Amino acid sequence: MFLISSCDTSSISGEFKENQPPRTFLSVDRIDLPDEQRLASRVDITWWGDDPDGYVVAYEICVGENEAPDDQCHPESEEWEYTESTDTTITLPLTPGQDTDDVLFSVRAIDNEGLRDPEGANVRFPIRNSPPEIFFDPTLTPPDTTYSIMSFGWEASDPDGDEDLNYIEMTMNLDEDDPDANDWIRLDRDINFITLQINPNDIDENGNATADLYLGRGMSPADDVVNNIRLEGDNTLHVRAFDQSEAQSRTAEHEWYIKEQTSNILFINDDNTAGAPGNVAFHTAFLDQLGITYDYWDISEALIPSGNVLPTPFDPTLPLVLAQWDHIYYISNSLERNLLYALEFTSDFLAEGGSMFINIPSRGISSQNEDAVFNFLPFSGFQELPAGESRFILFPNTEIESQNASIPDLTLASGSQNTLPLVPEGDANLFYNAEFTLRGEHEISRLIAASNNDQNILFFGIDMRDITEDSPLDQTMEYFLLDHLGFETN
Known part of the structure; x- marks a missing residue:
C-alpha cells in the first residue's frame, strides 16, 4: 500500500519582506x-x-x-x-x-x-595640530671649512604623519632681527639633500657671493639661486618645515667657514705623522721657488669614509670639490690612507684634464688594499724579493738614477729598510730607479718614480726629505710640475 500526500501552496498568504539595510x-x-x-x-x-x-x-x-x-x-x-x-x-x-x-x-x-x-x-x-620637525643629518653636512662646493642632508617629519608635511624652506645667513627679510627658497617636502656651488662670476668686492642650487643626489639643477654667501667668513644654512595647516617647525642651522678659491692648484696634506709640518714646509718651498700659487687643504685628521674635514657625503660631493682645481699636489705618509679612494674621488678631476703629483713612501700594504692602490698608480705592484732574500735595503748615499734625459741623478741621504721597489705598468713613463741592496750584498736597480701613459698622474715613492741637499732636486721638480704635469706659475 502506498501513502500519497501533497501540499496546496495556494493556501500560503503574506507579504514579501524587502531587504533590510545593514x-x-x-x-x-x-x-x-x-x-x-x-x-x-x-x-x-x-x-x-x-x-x-x-x-x-x-x-x-x-x-x-x-x-x-x-x-x-x-x-x-x-x-x-x-x-x-x-x-x-x-x-x-x-x-x-x-x-x-x-x-x-x-x-x-x-x-x-x-x-x-x-x-x-x-x-x-x-x-x-602638531608642528613638523626638521634637523640636519650630521653625516650629511659639510666639515668646519669648505671651498666652493658643499652638500647638506636633513630629515623632516611630522608627528601627525609625514603626509601632513607640506614644504621645506631654506635660506643663508638669516637676519635674526627680521627672519622674513631673507630670501627663503621653497622646496618640495620630498627634498632632503641639496648641493651648493658658488658661482665664481658673481662675487662682489666685499666677498659676497651667490651659489647655484642642486637638488637630490642626482644633482638636479633648481631654478633658484642662493644669495647672501660670505667668502672667507662664517656662514649658516637655515632650514624649516611647514605642514598642511602652515604650522612651522623650529629652524635648524648648520654653521661652517667658506674659503675662497685663489688658485687652480690644490695642495693636499694627508700626512698624519708628527713630522707633517716639516714635510709640508719642504714641499711648499718647491712650489714657492717655482712661483706656483696654490690653495691648501689639510685632510690628515680624516680617513674616508669618516672624519670631520672631508665633505660628506663623499659621493657626489668630493669628486665635484676636487674638480674645481686643474692640478693637485698630494703628500702622505702611507699608501693606505686616503689615497685608497683616489680612483673614486678624482674621477671628475681627471676627466676634465686634471693632473696630479703624489709623494708617498712606497712601503708595504695589506693585500686587501692592493687593487685600490695599483689600479690608480702607474704600477702593477711591488717587486718580489729574489729567492733566499728577506728584504730590500736602501743605504745612505744610494744613487737614485734618472731614467729620463730631462732630469738629473739624485742621491739618497738617509737609508731605509722599509721602502719597496715598484713594478711599472707596461705603458708607464719611467723616471727614477734606486740601487737597492739585498742581504747577499749585491745591488739591484728597481723603479721608485714613474707616471702613467696619460701623463696626468706622477708618483715618487721615496720621502723626498731623505734626498741629499746638494742633489739638484729643484731641477727635477721643475720638470715634473711644469713640463710634465703642466702646473702654471704666477
Whole structure:
C-alpha cells in the first residue's frame, strides 16, 4: 500500500519582506575632551557592521566634511571612499590655518545586495595640530671649512604623519632681527639633500657671493639661486618645515667657514705623522721657488669614509670639490690612507684634464688594499724579493738614477729598510730607479718614480726629505710640475 500526500501552496498568504539595510558601529562614537587634551591628528579608527537579513560585504568612509548637517556626511557626498577593511590609521585634515579642529568621520556598511546603511556611524574627533620637525643629518653636512662646493642632508617629519608635511624652506645667513627679510627658497617636502656651488662670476668686492642650487643626489639643477654667501667668513644654512595647516617647525642651522678659491692648484696634506709640518714646509718651498700659487687643504685628521674635514657625503660631493682645481699636489705618509679612494674621488678631476703629483713612501700594504692602490698608480705592484732574500735595503748615499734625459741623478741621504721597489705598468713613463741592496750584498736597480701613459698622474715613492741637499732636486721638480704635469706659475 502506498501513502500519497501533497501540499496546496495556494493556501500560503503574506507579504514579501524587502531587504533590510545593514547597521554600522564605531568602536568610539563620542569623544569629549578639554582643549588642552585634544588628540593628535593621526588617529586609529575601527568599526564593524551587521545585517539583519544578509551579510556585510564592504564599507564606505567619509572624512572631513566638517560643515555636514546632523553630524554625518551627506549621503550623496563625493567624499565617500570604498573599503573592505574594518580599521584605518589616518591623518585627519585640519581646516587650513587652524591649530585645532573638530573633524567628522563617518562610516557606513554595504550589504550583499548593495544596500547602504542610511545613517551610518559618525564621530567628531577633537584634534590639535602638531608642528613638523626638521634637523640636519650630521653625516650629511659639510666639515668646519669648505671651498666652493658643499652638500647638506636633513630629515623632516611630522608627528601627525609625514603626509601632513607640506614644504621645506631654506635660506643663508638669516637676519635674526627680521627672519622674513631673507630670501627663503621653497622646496618640495620630498627634498632632503641639496648641493651648493658658488658661482665664481658673481662675487662682489666685499666677498659676497651667490651659489647655484642642486637638488637630490642626482644633482638636479633648481631654478633658484642662493644669495647672501660670505667668502672667507662664517656662514649658516637655515632650514624649516611647514605642514598642511602652515604650522612651522623650529629652524635648524648648520654653521661652517667658506674659503675662497685663489688658485687652480690644490695642495693636499694627508700626512698624519708628527713630522707633517716639516714635510709640508719642504714641499711648499718647491712650489714657492717655482712661483706656483696654490690653495691648501689639510685632510690628515680624516680617513674616508669618516672624519670631520672631508665633505660628506663623499659621493657626489668630493669628486665635484676636487674638480674645481686643474692640478693637485698630494703628500702622505702611507699608501693606505686616503689615497685608497683616489680612483673614486678624482674621477671628475681627471676627466676634465686634471693632473696630479703624489709623494708617498712606497712601503708595504695589506693585500686587501692592493687593487685600490695599483689600479690608480702607474704600477702593477711591488717587486718580489729574489729567492733566499728577506728584504730590500736602501743605504745612505744610494744613487737614485734618472731614467729620463730631462732630469738629473739624485742621491739618497738617509737609508731605509722599509721602502719597496715598484713594478711599472707596461705603458708607464719611467723616471727614477734606486740601487737597492739585498742581504747577499749585491745591488739591484728597481723603479721608485714613474707616471702613467696619460701623463696626468706622477708618483715618487721615496720621502723626498731623505734626498741629499746638494742633489739638484729643484731641477727635477721643475720638470715634473711644469713640463710634465703642466702646473702654471704666477
